[in-house]
Amino acid sequence: MQFLNNEYRDEIFEAAFENGYHCLVVVDRQGFITYMNKSYCNFLDVDQQKIVGMHVADVIENSRMHIVIDTGVEEIADLQYIRGNYMIANRIPVYSNGEIVGAIGTVLYRDTKEWMEMNSHIKNVMLELEYYRNQLKHQHGITYSLHDLIGKSSSIIEIKNKVKKVAPGDVTILLRGESGTGKELFAHSIHHLSERNSNPFVVVNCATIPEHLFEAELFGYHEGAFTGAKKGGKIGKIQLADGGTLFLDEIGDMPMSTQVKLLRVLQEGKVEALGGTESQKVDLRIVAATNQPLEKRMEENLFREDLFYRINVIPIHIPPLRERTEDIRLLSKYLLYKITRRSGKRVIDFQSDVLDFFMHYSWPGNIRELENLIESAVYLTNSEIITLSDLPEQMKQSSYVLSERRSLKDIVEETEKQTIEVTLQKVQGDKNKAKNMLGIGKSALYEKIKKYSL
């Protein structure tokens, strides 16, 4: 880079950054714009001075610069839809001393005839793709694909690879993991990656169907099959899933009597609706999920061993969130982005204390709990950054008891810091009132404020 020190340094920068053929943006560690060249500003129709300091997601449509900062993985030649055009975007994280300090993004923008022609061709292809994607979603009930599964922990990467390997066949898959770990999302992805993806994906949530209605729901019934049966009968979930995937969620809760009948359907590939005399051939792929210890249920005679072996062909265990803390930061940012896009409220980040807290909390409700928590914080916060005070008090207290990784000293200090912080907020910074509420002397309070940089 020695040549940049010569007398043409400014001209070199000018030629590299300000030429009219490409758009360039530089963002800092938090995704705030520090520089955008004229060509990009002209294309976006924004003022070069005014956009400095704004968050990139608020200035550039469909930007992923903030995601690249989080993942640390460059994205080259990605198609990005901006202002009615598909552009070719490169996003490169910038490191200094091994730490990410920001990112540079370039977008190829050549206002030539060929590019416009190519663009209109890409637009057509993308529109067609979007149309088929939407059709698939609406007709076949799949909302998610593997792309929607966020996580960079080795366990999640391993599971994603396993899913890619086993999804294309018809093999039965048993997803195991605590509630809220993403089992349904994985089930959608398996169907999406399988050859059955143009056929239905049918969900049966075994935990929510009353026992006496189970068989009617699963196998369907003919008119008059039982008292209360609907006129004209009802088609069963199994018949609905013919040619596609039947997702048996919470299979551990299926009544024993239904388990026998289901096993027969799976073995014979035929189903008979209640009140009928003829059976119908069905072609199903089974994906089951459970958060229950099926081995224990078998010991208690609540789950059939033969059904267990029939469904446990490829078991996939999804670890709880507390065992993959590497994913928490990425998931939190992704969920914040998803929630704010939906709610329209501008909340752009978390205070570092909040992410720290997330890393140490035990997440009994896993990603569902994280999502609900972020949603409530987005609604409650009065600022653009979520702080500890936007989180429920009860949760903050429980975390320090539940966390396994912290020493007693850390727990005591963290609790002390939080208690003082919340008290100071309650009394609007009045230290006299705060010391009285906390029952400590003035000098002790000042000492602790200094210690915890409050």
Ligand SMILES: Nc1ncnc2c1ncn2[C@@H]1O[C@H](COP(=O)(O)OP(=O)(O)OP(=O)(O)O)[C@@H](O)[C@H]1O
């Ligand atoms: N890896 C992930 N990336 C992004 N979102 C996720 C991920 N895992 C789970 N979620 C989200 O968390 C929520 C709960 O996920 P899901 O319903 O798939 O969990 P589950 O294990 O099936 O729960 P349950 O056993 O209670 O049915 C959903 O809103 C889902 O979109």
